Amino acid sequence: MAKQLPYKTIREIFRRFREAEPEPKGELEHVNAYTLVVAVALSAQATDAGVNKATRTLFQIADTPEKMLALGEEGLIEHIKTIGLFRQKAKNVIKLSRILVEEYDGEVPNSRAALQSLSGVGRKTANVVLNMWWRYPAQAVDTHIFRVGNRTGIAPGKDVVAVERAIEDNVPADFALHAHHWLILHGRYICVARKPKCGACIIRDLCQYEEKTL
Numbered sequence: 206m207a208k209q210l211p212y213k214t215i216r217e218i219f220r221r222f223r224e225a226e227p228e229p230k231g232e233l234e235h236v237n238a239y240t241l242v243v244a245v246a247l248s249a250q251a252t253d254a255g256v257n258k259a260t261r262t263l264f265q266i267a268d269t270p271e272k273m274l275a276l277g278e279e280g281l282i283e284h285i286k287t288i289g290l291f292r293q294k295a296k297n298v299i300k301l302s303r304i305l306v307e308e309y310d311g312e313v314p315n316s317r318a319a320l321q322s323l324s325g326v327g328r329k330t331a332n333v334v335l336n337m338w339w340r341y342p343a344q345a346v347d348t349h350i351f352r353v354g355n356r357t358g359i360a361p362g363k364d365v366v367a368v369e370r371a372i373e374d375n376v377p378a379d380f381a382l383h384a385h386h387w388l389i390l391h392g393r394y395i396c397v398a399r400k401p402k403c404g405a406c407i408i409r410d411l412c413q414y415e416e417k418t419l
């Protein structure tokens with residue numbers, strides 16, 4: 206695990222990220238808060254591209270919890286069977302839609318606890334929804350962010366909660382909202398798992414990873 210980088214270095218890293226991409230966006234397609242919750246719930250252990258392919262037609266038919274319940278579990282499965290773990294995910298989406306209708310008047314709530322009361326929605330999913338929809342500077346740590354945080358020293362931590370806390374504690378407030386997407390995109394396209402593209406990395410001189418590639 207790298208050592209925690211100092212404030213000035215972290216500021217410079219995010220200044221470069223912002224210069225390269227001022228408005229980073231998530232890649233999961235959605236048309237409202239509800240479809241974002243569904244898309245994130247479907248994306249566990251699946252690629253965003255794979256989820257988007259399935260949800261493009263699904264969300265034309267079912268873009269509210271009421272319409273999803275009308276479609277039903279079997280109907281939903283027909284749309285998402287190209288996505289891993291689709292049976293369990295279909296069950297969760299139907300259950301969470303029912304909870305939304307019965308307990309939240311069909312609206313997506315905006316507290317972490319309320320979001321996590323929905324079936325299949327864990328801390329990471331709740332943080333993605335808080336960040337992408339409600340523009341709250343929540344940090345959803347996935348495998349990419351965990352790797353980048355630890356390699357660079359931006360946010361070292363033994364587990365995802367420790368990395369989440371390190372991001373919250375160390376990323377300057379003016380970068381906090383977009384930190385999630387800058388880190389995720391960096392991990393997805395540059396600081397990749399097997400052979401990071403250090404030669405093309407804009408923070409190479411600031412990163413602490415000892416096994417940088419050329």
Ligand code: SF4
Pocket residue numbers: 356357395396397401402403406407408409410412413414417418
């Ligand atoms: S220099 Fe290499 S290891 Fe460090 S952030 Fe860039 S790609 Fe990742």
